[in-house]
Amino acid sequence: MVSVAVLGAAGGIGQPLSLLMKLNTKVTKLNLYDIVNVPGVAADISHVATNAEVKSYLGPKELADAVSNIDLAIIPAGVPRKPGMTRDDLFKINAGIVKSLVEAIAENSPRAIIAIISNPVNSTVPIAAEVLKNAGVYDPKRLFGVTTLDVVRASRFVRDIRSDIDSTTLRVPVVGGHSGNTIVPLLSMASTSLDLNDKAVEDLTNRIQFGGDEVVKAKDGAGSATLSMAYAGARFADSVIRALSGESVVEPTFIDLTADAEGAKQIRELGAADLAFFAVPVELGKNGVERIVPLPAGGITEFEREAIKVAAGALATNIATGVNFVKSA
Ligand SMILES: NC(=O)C1=CN([C@@H]2O[C@H](COP(=O)(O)OP(=O)(O)OC[C@H]3O[C@@H](n4cnc5c(N)ncnc54)[C@H](O)[C@@H]3O)[C@@H](O)[C@H]2O)C=CC1
Numbered sequence: 001m002v003s004v005a006v007l008g009a010a011g012g013i014g015q016p017l018s019l020l021m022k023l024n025t026k027v028t029k030l031n032l033y034d035i036v037n038v039p040g041v042a043a044d045i046s047h048v049a050t051n052a053e054v055k056s057y058l059g060p061k062e063l064a065d066a067v068s069n070i071d072l073a074i075i076p077a078g079v080p081r082k083p084g085m086t087r088d089d090l091f092k093i094n095a096g097i098v099k100s101l102v103e104a105i106a107e108n109s110p111r112a113i114i115a116i117i118s119n120p121v122n123s124t125v126p127i128a129a130e131v132l133k134n135a136g137v138y139d140p141k142r143l144f145g146v147t148t149l150d151v152v153r154a155s156r157f158v159r160d161i162r163s164d165i166d167s168t169t170l171r172v173p174v175v176g177g178h179s180g181n182t183i184v185p186l187l188s189m190a191s192t193s194l195d196l197n198d199k200a201v202e203d204l205t206n207r208i209q210f211g212g213d214e215v216v217k218a219k220d221g222a223g224s225a226t227l228s229m230a231y232a233g234a235r236f237a238d239s240v241i242r243a244l245s246g247e248s249v250v251e252p253t254f255i256d257l258t259a260d261a262e263g264a265k266q267i268r269e270l271g272a273a274d275l276a277f278f279a280v281p282v283e284l285g286k287n288g289v290e291r292i293v294p295l296p297a298g299g300i301t302e303f304e305r306e307a308i309k310v311a312a313g314a315l316a317t318n319i320a321t322g323v324n325f326v327k328s329a
């Protein structure tokens with residue numbers, strides 16, 4: 001019995017993500033919200049023969065109902081990139097969208113778990129945290145930035161250079177944030193030893209960091225990753241849902257490090273210093289973040305340590321931008 005709302009459900013990510021959530025047999029209620037086209041999307045998906053009840057909510061007047069009595073809100077609402085843009089260029093429009101959606105969740109389902117896909121994730125998640133704090137309902141264990149696509153890309157891109165490795169089972173922890181050099185794949189800690197030379201590690205790291213650009217370029221003005229993102233978003237949501245029903249599941253995701261201050265110590269020592277938010281491998285449980293999973297003993301490589309330092313510098317700015325947006329509103 002899990003109630004899920006998808007906010008931005010009529011979009012490029014929202015439509016396939018909503019379909020995948022309809023296919024998730026643990027979902028019993030699926031609320032689809034958008035400011036356009038959502039009645040058609042909901043009618044269409046509602047015919048899929050699973051037990052989840054699908055409802056459509058159109059426009060701000062129906063937002064409160066869309067986010068009432070929900071366990072999980074997934075937010076892919078907002079504009080995507082075009083060639084030549086960075087994710088930060090989306091801030092101007094998407095910051096306000098995320099702020100208003102999270103305000104509605106805070107008021108109507110203050111205990112809901114919130115998973116934010118809208119870019120720039122490095123700033124939209126801090127925005128959500130500030131909104132929840134202002135509403136007096138903030139629980140850092142229940143707020144997530146979805147960085148699963150970076151993890152998915154890491155598993156797949158390894159396969160492109162090591163065809164003997166099974167992409168479906170390989171797990172590469174990806175830490176930091178979700179844009180360019182804030183994305184730090186820890187290839188030395190992959191679940192299978194990759195045995196790559198320095199040049200291969202450098203190239204693969206770069207490809208994972210800028211994987212989003214490959215899709216933006218190929219779509220040539222028609223947006224960014226939608227289908228692989230829907231897959232990644234549904235995978236993350238399924239992990240949250242399984243954890244809500246008692247399973248212990250590990251996913252790297254962008255969180256407020258105070259959700260597990262003790263577990264965050266190791267990450268801080270690696271170069272994340274005073275950062276408030278960072279993507280880390282998280283064990284999920286009934287209440288969201290159960291704990292930050294320690295990185296394996298033996299330590300990360302010098303290359304990865306340097307990459308974390310670079311990521312931390314950029315992230316500090318991104319986080320401050322998000323926090324200040326709400327504080328100065
Ligand atoms: N976290 C990640 O790994 C990824 C994040 N993204 C981000 O996801 C976001 C959505 O991307 P797409 O689905 O491709 O864009 P899209 O433009 O196809 O869809 C966005 C949807 O949001 C809706 N929307 C706009 N304002 C809204 C509001 N106030 N309330 C509810 N819905 C609203 C639009 O009507 C549209 O249906 C972008 O910001 C994109 O950068 C994209 C790929 C990966």
Ligand SMILES: O=C([O-])CC(=O)C(=O)O
Nearest residue numbers: 081119149212213224225
């Ligand atoms: O690149 C983008 O703008 C969309 C995104 O976040 C990704 O594909 O990782």
